[in-house]
Amino acid sequence: MEIKKQSFIKGAAILAAAGVITKILxxxxxxxxxxxxxxxxxxxxxxxxxxxxxxxxxSAYAIPIAISKLVSEKIELGRNEEAHRIFKVAMLFTAxxxxxxxxxMFNYADTVAGMFRNPGAYLAIVCIVPSIFLFSVTGTLRGYxxxxxxxxxxxxxxxxxxxxxxxxGFALALIFLPSGNQQAxxxxxxxxxxxxxxxxxxxxYFYKKKKLRFTSEESKIQSxxxxxxxxxxxxxxxxxxxTIGGSIMPVMNLLDTFIVMDRLLAAGYNSETAVSMYGQxxxxxxxxxxxxxxxxxxxxxxxxxxISESMARxxxxxxxxxxxxxxxxxxxxxxxAAAGLFILADPIMRMMYxxxxxxxxxxxxxxxxxxxxLTLVQTLTAILQGMGKERIPVINLFIxxxxxxxxxxxxxxxxxxxxxxxxxxxxxxxSVAAILNMFYIIKYQGQGLIYLKAFLxxxxxxxxxxxxxxxxxxxxxNLVSSNTISTLLSxxxxxxxxxxxxxxxxGITIEExxxxxxxxKLSRVLKRKGLLK
Numbered sequence: 252m253e254i255k256k257q258s259f260i261k262g263a264a265i266l267a268a269a270g271v272i273t274k275i276l277x278x279x280x281x282x283x284x285x286x287x288x289x290x291x292x293x294x295x296x297x298x299x300x301x302x303x304x305x306x307x308x309x310s311a312y313a314i315p316i317a318i319s320k321l322v323s324e325k326i327e328l329g330r331n332e333e334a335h336r337i338f339k340v341a342m343l344f345t346a347x348x349x350x351x352x353x354x355x356m357f358n359y360a361d362t363v364a365g366m367f368r369n370p371g372a373y374l375a376i377v378c379i380v381p382s383i384f385l386f387s388v389t390g391t392l393r394g395y396x397x398x399x400x401x402x403x404x405x406x407x408x409x410x411x412x413x414x415x416x417x418x419x420g421f422a423l424a425l426i427f428l429p430s431g432n433q434q435a436x437x438x439x440x441x442x443x444x445x446x447x448x449x450x451x452x453x454x455x456y457f458y459k460k461k462k463l464r465f466t467s468e469e470s471k472i473q474s475x476x477x478x479x480x481x482x483x484x485x486x487x488x489x490x491x492x493x494t495i496g497g498s499i500m501p502v503m504n505l506l507d508t509f510i511v512m513d514r515l516l517a518a519g520y521n522s523e524t525a526v527s528m529y530g531q532x533x534x535x536x537x538x539x540x541x542x543x544x545x546x547x548x549x550x551x552x553x554x555x556x557x558i559s560e561s562m563a564r565x566x567x568x569x570x571x572x573x574x575x576x577x578x579x580x581x582x583x584x585x586x587x588a589a590a591g592l593f594i595l596a597d598p599i600m601r602m603m604y605x606x607x608x609x610x611x612x613x614x615x616x617x618x619x620x621x622x623x624x625l626t627l628v629q630t631l632t633a634i635l636q637g638m639g640k641e642r643i644p645v646i647n648l649f650i651x652x653x654x655x656x657x658x659x660x661x662x663x664x665x666x667x668x669x670x671x672x673x674x675x676x677x678x679x680x681x682s683v684a685a686i687l688n689m690f691y692i693i694k695y696q697g698q699g700l701i702y703l704k705a706f707l708x709x710x711x712x713x714x715x716x717x718x719x720x721x722x723x724x725x726x727x728x729n730l731v732s733s734n735t736i737s738t739l740l741s742x743x744x745x746x747x748x749x750x751x752x753x754x755x756x757x758g759i760t761i762e763e764x765x766x767x768x769x770x771x772k773l774s775r776v777l778k779r780k781g782l783l784k
Contacts (some may be wrong), residue, residue, distance in 0.1 A: 262597030269406030272540055273413040280417040281538050282603050288428060288435050290607060291523065294530030295436035299375030301508055301533075302356065302363055303382055303443070313490035314345045315394025316555055316636060320489060322398025323556035324563045333477065336707070338395040340482045342388070349387025356380040368512040369526065384437050385447030392454040396461070398556050404457035411453045416446030492641040507533075507659060511673045514663035528610065532670045535604060536615040542623055543588040547581050547626040554630070558637025574634045576625070579705040583759060585626035585715040587749050591742065592619040594720045598728075598738040610670070617674035624681035631688035638695065647687035657681025708758030715752045720745035 285293050318341050325334035356363065360376040389412070393405040420442020427434040472626040477485070511532065512631030515525040592599065596619060604611060628651075632644040641742050655676040662672025723744045727737035753759045 265402040265406045265517050266409075270544075271410045273409050275416045276410075276413045277538070280421055281534070284421055284424060284439065285535055286604060286606060288424060288432070288439075290527040290530035290535065292424070292428075292432045292435045292439070292530075293534035294526040295369065295372045295375045295433055296439045297530060297534040297537075298367055298369045298508055299379045300443075302367075302376050303379045303440075312494075313494035314341055314391040314486060315397070317341070317397040317486045318391060318394035319488035319556045320637070321485060322395060323400060323560050325400060327560050327563050334398065336477070337482050337486070338391070338398075340479055341394070341486055342391045344483060344486070345387045345391045346384070348385040351574070353380050353508035356383065367508045368516075369508065371433045371526070372436065374433050375440045378437040379440035381444040382447045385444060386452060389447060389450045389454055392451075392458060396454075396457065400556055400560075401461065401462075404454055404461065407457070408450045412446040414446070415449035416442045418442070419445040434766045443717045458578045472771065484519035492645045495645050497700075499558060506656060507673055507676075510656070510659050511663055511670060514660065514672070515669060517664045518669060520669070526613075528670045531607065531611045532614045532618070532673060535607070535611060536600070536618050536674075539592055539599070539615065540618055540625070543622050543626050544629065546584050547629040554633040555637045558634060559639075562638060567696075570638065574692065574696060575705060577630050577634065579685035579709075581626045581630040581755070582623075582706055582709045584621045585714055586709045587746075589619050589622035590713045590717045591720055591745060592616075592622065594717050595724060595738060595741060598724060598734055598741075602738045603731065603737045612672050614660040614674055617671045618677060620682050621674070621678045624678065624685040627685040628681055628688060631685060631692060634692055635688065640691065640695065643691050644684075644688055647691075648684045650682030650687065651682075653681040654683045664758040708756050709753065711756060712749050712752035712758055716745045719748045 281293075312643040321337050322334040325331070325337065325406055357377060357380045359738060360380065361370070361373050364370045364376055389408060389718030393408065396402070397403040420439045423438030423441050424435045425438075427438040442701060508529070512525050516522065520528065526733050554573065558573055561567075561573065587775055593616055596616035597609070600607065600612040600615050628644075628648070632648075635641070635644050657676075659673045660680045662668045663670065665672065668675075720741050724737050724741040727740055728734065731737060
């Protein structure tokens with residue numbers, strides 16, 4: 252049976268569209284919630300969330316990537332039955348690990364909270380640990396569909412998951428707020444678990460409709476099948492280095508929780524102020540840094556099976572073309588996002604969180620450059636994983652994590668720098684990892700000049716955008732005396748200038764434009780006018 256596949260660009264576009272929706276829902280959730288409950292509650296909730304992300308990385312991060320890679324290779328060879336068996340073995344294995352980790356984290360939640368100098372986060376950890384098991388299941392199902400190069404089930408389940416998280420998390424946080432900040436943080440994190448249940452239901456619906464089918468003739472041809480042990484061995488060979496690499500930054504973020512709290516206390520801040528500053532950096536400013544990941548995470552999920560498929564055919568030209576296109580897309584998104592949040596950091600933070608101190612805008616400005624390197628790290632890691640070089644990004648990310656810890660630990664204890672030290676540590680860590688990943692991709696593909704050109708045109712358009720953003724805000728704030736109006740108009744003008752500049756200097760291709768909403772129609776118009784190639 253022939254499987255209908257989506258191109259990796261189309262698949263990434265579908266996931267990106269879902270990601271935009273989920274991020275909008277997340278903003279609707281986080282921004283009003285942060286304004287209502289305050290940075291202390293967000294600090295408790297974020298500590299629980301960091302613990303959850305680390306545990307989820309161990310149980311569910313790498314195996315879906317391994318599934319998508321192995322399933323895509325089997326489908327390319329016409330061995331659908333083996334592809335489906337890979338999924339079933341992986342599901343049993345991943346769900347078992349997720350359940351075990353959930354039980355362990357539940358039993359030791361108080362110990363974990365104490366380790367990170369934030370005992371008030373106990374309820375936030377307890378309420379989020381069921382999500383570890385739930386998302387082990389959803390991650391495996393998503394990896395299965397992504398291996399078929401069908402991103403629609405993953406996209407729909409992300410939206411339903413986020414809807415559940417937003418509705419129930421917001422409601423439970425407000426319900427428990429009168430009982431105390433710690434209880435409110437627990438209620439907010441409980442919404443994540445409810446969203447996980449809804450996501451599983453959504454994916455099971457798609458699984459019943461769209462799972463791989465195979466005929467009896469196919470079963471006869473494929474008489475020699477891998478044993479369960481061999482399938483599990485293949486999954487582990489791919490997933491162990493990816494798990495190690497994927498767990499490095501969550502572990503570093505957990506250490507960051509300890510480092511930031513400990514170093515701020517050493518700098519002379521009291522516990523409540525330290526928790527608030529941590530909440531500003533991670534839960535408030537950090538959520539904006541994560542916005543551009545909507546596209547790069549989607550791109551990475553689509554890229555691994557697409558490059559694996561080309562590698563299975565030994566089509567190295569296709570591998571290079573897909574790699575170059577994905578890097579261009581990452582830069583087209585990451586550069587302006589970082590520049591915009593840097594230039595308008597304080598106005599944006601005052602618009603979103605008017606009750607917070609000015610340190611929030613400062614934290615945002617220092618953290619913003621990390622967007623460039625974070626988006627690149629995700630895309631470059633996916634390229635290397637698809638090429639079968641899973642160990643290289645692990646080593647590079649580990650080196651970056653060491654840099655992050657050294658910088659954060661050294662600078663955060665300086666009273667004048669405070670949380671800005673942790674922000675600079677994040678920028679330094681991701682920049683080192685991105686540069687090292689790029690070095691190895693150029694080494695194995697020999698496409699250095701192409702990748703340099705991919706950077707130059709988005710950088711020029713970003714420079715024009717920065718000038719417009721800065722000048723328009725300062726002009727408008729003197730004209731209308733409203734930070735909100737001035738900020739929104741400046742963002743719109745800057746975005747328009749960036750888009751026009753990118754088109755005029757021919758810095759965007761049809762494939763890249765088609766990833767944007769309505770991009771297909773716009774690309775046809777621009778092509779007729781000779782402005783797009």
